Amino acid sequence: MRGELIIPPPSAPDVAEAAARHDAPAHGTFGRHARFGAIAFQFFLIVLLTYAFHLESMTFGRVMACAFGGFVIHHYLPRRWRLPFFALLSVGGTILGLAPEQSLFGLLPGSVLVAIGMIVIGACHLPLTHSRRIAVICVLVAALVFLRARWDWFPMLSGVWPVLGSMFVFRIMIYLYDLKHRAAEMSLSRAIAYFFMLPNVCFPLFPVVDYKTFVRTYYNDDPERIYQSGIVWMMRGIVQLLLYRLVYHFAPLSIAGVQDAGDAVGFMVATYLLYLQVSGRFHLIVGLLLMFGFNLPETHHRYLLASSFTDFWRRINIYWKDFIMKLFFYPAFFALRRIGTVRAIALGTLIAFFATWALHVWQWFWLLGVVDFKWQDISFWTILALLVMVNAIREAVAGRRRTLTKRRVDLTTHALTALKTIGTFVTICALWTLWYCGSADELRILAESLVRINGAHVAAIAGGLALIGIAGVLFGGSTRESSEGVAAVHAAPFRFWRTAGLMTANGALLLAILGANRVEDPTAQRVVKALREDQLNARDVDWQRRGYYEELDVVRANQRVWQTRRSEPDGWISPRLFVDREGFLRRSIAPSVSEMLCGTVATTNRWGMRDRDYEKQKPPATYRIVLLGSSHEVGSGVRDRETFENLVEDRLNRENPGMAARYEILNMGVGGYGALRKLYKLIYDGFEFSPDAVLFFICGQDREFDLEDLAMSSWRDQIPEGFLQDVCRRAGVGRGMSQLMIRHRLQAHVDEIYEWMFKQLAAECANRGIRVFAVWRPATVDPGFQEPTRRAELVRGVEKAGLDFIDLDAAFNSVADRDTIVLAPWDDHANATGHRLLADELFARLVPYLRKSAPRADPARPASDPPSSARRHD
Amino acid sequence: MSPEEIKSTVRTHILAEFLPGEDPAALTDSTPLVSTGILDSIAVLGLVTYLESKFGITLEAHETDAQHLNTLTDIARLVQSKLSAA
Numbered sequence: 001m002r003g004e005l006i007i008p009p010p011s012a013p014d015v016a017e018a019a020a021r022h023d024a025p026a027h028g029t030f031g032r033h034a035r036f037g038a039i040a041f042q043f044f045l046i047v048l049l050t051y052a053f054h055l056e057s058m059t060f061g062r063v064m065a066c067a068f069g070g071f072v073i074h075h076y077l078p079r080r081w082r083l084p085f086f087a088l089l090s091v092g093g094t095i096l097g098l099a100p101e102q103s104l105f106g107l108l109p110g111s112v113l114v115a116i117g118m119i120v121i122g123a124c125h126l127p128l129t130h131s132r133r134i135a136v137i138c139v140l141v142a143a144l145v146f147l148r149a150r151w152d153w154f155p156m157l158s159g160v161w162p163v164l165g166s167m168f169v170f171r172i173m174i175y176l177y178d179l180k181h182r183a184a185e186m187s188l189s190r191a192i193a194y195f196f197m198l199p200n201v202c203f204p205l206f207p208v209v210d211y212k213t214f215v216r217t218y219y220n221d222d223p224e225r226i227y228q229s230g231i232v233w234m235m236r237g238i239v240q241l242l243l244y245r246l247v248y249h250f251a252p253l254s255i256a257g258v259q260d261a262g263d264a265v266g267f268m269v270a271t272y273l274l275y276l277q278v279s280g281r282f283h284l285i286v287g288l289l290l291m292f293g294f295n296l297p298e299t300h301h302r303y304l305l306a307s308s309f310t311d312f313w314r315r316i317n318i319y320w321k322d323f324i325m326k327l328f329f330y331p332a333f334f335a336l337r338r339i340g341t342v343r344a345i346a347l348g349t350l351i352a353f354f355a356t357w358a359l360h361v362w363q364w365f366w367l368l369g370v371v372d373f374k375w376q377d378i379s380f381w382t383i384l385a386l387l388v389m390v391n392a393i394r395e396a397v398a399g400r401r402r403t404l405t406k407r408r409v410d411l412t413t414h415a416l417t418a419l420k421t422i423g424t425f426v427t428i429c430a431l432w433t434l435w436y437c438g439s440a441d442e443l444r445i446l447a448e449s450l451v452r453i454n455g456a457h458v459a460a461i462a463g464g465l466a467l468i469g470i471a472g473v474l475f476g477g478s479t480r481e482s483s484e485g486v487a488a489v490h491a492a493p494f495r496f497w498r499t500a501g502l503m504t505a506n507g508a509l510l511l512a513i514l515g516a517n518r519v520e521d522p523t524a525q526r527v528v529k530a531l532r533e534d535q536l537n538a539r540d541v542d543w544q545r546r547g548y549y550e551e552l553d554v555v556r557a558n559q560r561v562w563q564t565r566r567s568e569p570d571g572w573i574s575p576r577l578f579v580d581r582e583g584f585l586r587r588s589i590a591p592s593v594s595e596m597l598c599g600t601v602a603t604t605n606r607w608g609m610r611d612r613d614y615e616k617q618k619p620p621a622t623y624r625i626v627l628l629g630s631s632h633e634v635g636s637g638v639r640d641r642e643t644f645e646n647l648v649e650d651r652l653n654r655e656n657p658g659m660a661a662r663y664e665i666l667n668m669g670v671g672g673y674g675a676l677r678k679l680y681k682l683i684y685d686g687f688e689f690s691p692d693a694v695l696f697f698i699c700g701q702d703r704e705f706d707l708e709d710l711a712m713s714s715w716r717d718q719i720p721e722g723f724l725q726d727v728c729r730r731a732g733v734g735r736g737m738s739q740l741m742i743r744h745r746l747q748a749h750v751d752e753i754y755e756w757m758f759k760q761l762a763a764e765c766a767n768r769g770i771r772v773f774a775v776w777r778p779a780t781v782d783p784g785f786q787e788p789t790r791r792a793e794l795v796r797g798v799e800k801a802g803l804d805f806i807d808l809d810a811a812f813n814s815v816a817d818r819d820t821i822v823l824a825p826w827d828d829h830a831n832a833t834g835h836r837l838l839a840d841e842l843f844a845r846l847v848p849y850l851r852k853s854a855p856r857a858d859p860a861r862p863a864s865d866p867p868s869s870a871r872r873h874d
Numbered sequence: 875m876s877p878e879e880i881k882s883t884v885r886t887h888i889l890a891e892f893l894p895g896e897d898p899a900a901l902t903d904s905t906p907l908v909s910t911g912i913l914d915s916i917a918v919l920g921l922v923t924y925l926e927s928k929f930g931i932t933l934e935a936h937e938t939d940a941q942h943l944n945t946l947t948d949i950a951r952l953v954q955s956k957l958s959a960a
Contacts, residue, residue, distance in 0.1 A: 177936070181934075181936040183936065183941075212941070216941075310914075310916070314914065314915075325915055326936075326939070329915070330935040330936075330938045331935040333919060333935070334934070334935040334938075337923070341919065341920065341923050344919075345916065345919060392916055395914075395916045395917075396916050396919070396920065399891070399892065399917075400914075402892050402893055402911075402912050402917075403893070403896065404893060404896050404897070404900040404901060404905065404912065405896075405897070405900055
């Protein structure tokens with residue numbers, strides 16, 4: 001290879017010598033094997049944890065298992081074979097990790113990625129001048145950018161681009177820089193290992209590892225110490241990822257639901273804490289690399305306890321900071337220093353942050369295939385740049401306190417540190433919120449909520465800030481800044497068995513948490529479920545669901561939602577299945593069509609029902625039931641004869657319970673309808689069919705759909721006259737207001753809206769002598785853990801209105817793995833099995849009311865089994 | 875200029891500029907300065923400016939790292955290599 005360097009840097013450790021020294025059996029053969037056995041056991045425990053907690057993806061689980069086997073082999077290989085082995089393992093992992101199916105054909109995407117990567121690496125070593133090499137690389141990158149933008153030309157390679165981007169877009173810049181300056185040794189094995197690093201295939205967001213550091217830290221210390229550090233980091237990563245899940249599922253992250261100062265502060269802190277996912281992943285990634293001898297420095301250092309903005313910049317994503325310093329800040333400073341040191345620092349800082357912003361846009365292009373200049377990004381980086389610049393100038397002019405030895409610190413210094421830590425934390429939370437919020441209205445909601453403060457809020461906020469200040473004093477001291485390739489500075493002696501014992505206990509404890517799932521307490525069950533399953537929270541589920549019916553904001557959506565949605569085949573739902581409709585209903589099902597509905601053809605009758613044909617006039621000796629529901633009741637994704645509505649109708653006619661000679665269930669469900677639109681559908685259309693009974697389906701997503709419907713209708717001035725208009729008036733919502741603000745303001749009125757709606761339903765039916773049942777239909781999956789709360793809200797309304805209640809909550813209880821009853825990863829509608837289960841439950845609950853001698857239910861009490869679980873959640 | 879002289883000059887500067895009041899004996903030739911955060915990125919730039927003006931040398935951006943500036947020994951070696959190349 002050209003450019004193979006190499007002038008050994010002045011203080012570079014003699015890696016080979018160090019490794020030989022460290023590989024020596026310093027503790028005797030038995031002790032060495034025992035320690036390695038303990039390390040392998042801890043690594044095995046970590047692999048087990050990744051499976052048990054479904055961390056990241058299935059691919060990651062496989063990569064971890066592969067890494068574990070590779071680690072053992074790697075360790076026992078002669079030293080000169082270790083790096084080539086790791087390089088091969090990384091390439092193999094990349095190819096297998098991108099394989100969508102277990103066939104030779106499935107290996108194509110990974111092979112294409114590796115081929116492209118090898119071409120790019122080869123281009124770096126062309127026998128040309130450095131500037132000409134860069135020109136060649138630029139041409140290659142331009143071609144790849146074109147292909148990335150046209151990813152739909154090669155759908156099979158759609159998974160390649162984000163991974164290729166994460167491997168090359170930043171590392172190629174570092175590699176070329178170090179190649180130019182001959183900063184570290186170059187070889188084919190090193191290049192392959194560097195670009196295709198084993199876990200990279202699972203992590204499109206990957207730490208920007210420095211090439212020089214990668215090479216210079218390879219086995220630069222005692223292997224046992226390096227491995228054990230890797231274990232510690234991976235364990236820290238797992239803990240952070242689990243904490244992230246708790247924040248993601250339980251923190252108030254839905255801005256529409258923020259009502260007071262407590263919610264607002266919770267929202268702001270939670271947006272910052274979501275970063276735990278990134279730091280957890282980075283710990284896991286770098287920890288894994290340590291297991292193969294790359295003694296890389298830490299990626300994050302107690303960033304929540306930073307005491308200034310420069311301190312924050314130095315602690316959070318240290319690899320990124322080093323990358324920016326190396327390629328942008330220092331070169332900018334050296335080019336500008338003739339204007340004066342302080343001015344050059346100020347300008348260099350601004351250039352560094354501009355580069356950070358631009359490179360983030362570049363990174364997101366590779367991840368998502370779209371370029372987006374978001375005002376949130378620009379605001380965030382501009383403000384942070386200014387804050388860091390002011391801090392940097394202050395440090396350059398006034399200096400900052402540095403010590404060689406531990407000093408006695410007085411109370412004033414402690415208090416000052418605490419205040420600075422609190423100030424930095426609050427400012428960063430505010431900045432993060434700015435970054436996270438999608439519109440000025442979201443910020444307005446937060447500002448409005450912040451002033452709704454009471455004594456309890458003040459006490460909680462003050463207590464939280466005091467804790468941060470104390471933590472800053474106790475644990476916030478930072479000695480690290482650089483991650484560059486220097487031998488680790490060991491502040492404490494290496495106590496192998498103590499660390500190994502602690503990590504083993506930690507792993508065992510985490511596994512034991514899973515056992516808490518058997519505890520009866522629903523809160524404990526929810527927590528364990530949130531920890532164990534990598535699922536979307538309520539907000540993102542809502543985003544995903546609304547994606548069926550409204551335009552999804554691609555850029556702001558959770559990346560998992562977006563990527564899951566991207567998996568949805570074209571034409572999953574045919575728009576021709578629906579027709580627009582004036583007024584509050586907005587749309588209906590098109591009559592007499594056969595169109596695709598969630599991957600299956602759905603046939604509609606002449607009345608615009610996804611159902612068989614019926615005469616408008618009820619036939620004699622027929623008991624007619626009108627069913628109101630949403631997309632699940634419509635039978636999205638199952639064949640016409642498989643909908644639970646048709647299954648129940650067929651069974652009623654087969655096993656006639658005695659109420660009439662024949663039974664008809666008219667499915668008047670429409671996808672996307674909340675409870676309010678179901679009511680109006682009944683009033684506008686349903687009564688025309690002279691039903692004897694109404695099955696009014698309610699479910700957990702009604703609340704979101706209802707708020708969405710009210711927001712849309714208010715925006716279009718289509719709210720039905722009467723109570724709903726009155727509520728909107730009282731809530732201060734109206735035309736011209738954003739939908740988000742309308743939803744936010746209506747949140748406080750949900751209970752009264754439901755109370756009114758169910759009473760209206762009861763009255764409309766009673767006036768016509770029609771029996772009405774409110775039917776609770778459980779979701780197939782409840783990733784947001786919202787079902788119990790939402791069910792309780794609805795059941796309260798049902799009980800107040802005195803409606804008969806049919807509870808299908810137990811329909812899916814026999815299903816251990818709920819994923820087996822959904823249509824697809826991107827679609828949680830019930831499949832045919834799910835519909836059969838719903839049909840069985842509905843039939844069993846409905847039949848007692850259809851017997852000839854069936855008594856009318858006591859209107860003051862739900863008609864089916866007492867909804868005990870609903871009461872439990874009241 | 876000998877390495878010892880360079881070290882002595884730089885040690886005096888670091889103690890005065892960045893570690894006022896510290897025990898001079900605590901700053902040895904092998905005390906890690908960058909990797910321990912004693913010299914952060916801003917301080918490193920100040921040190922670079924000082925080295926250039928004091929010894930009449932020119933440093934490059936890629937030399938502003940822990941590899942070249944982590945200890946007094948590293949700094950002396952860098953300065954001396956620049957002086958001998960001049």
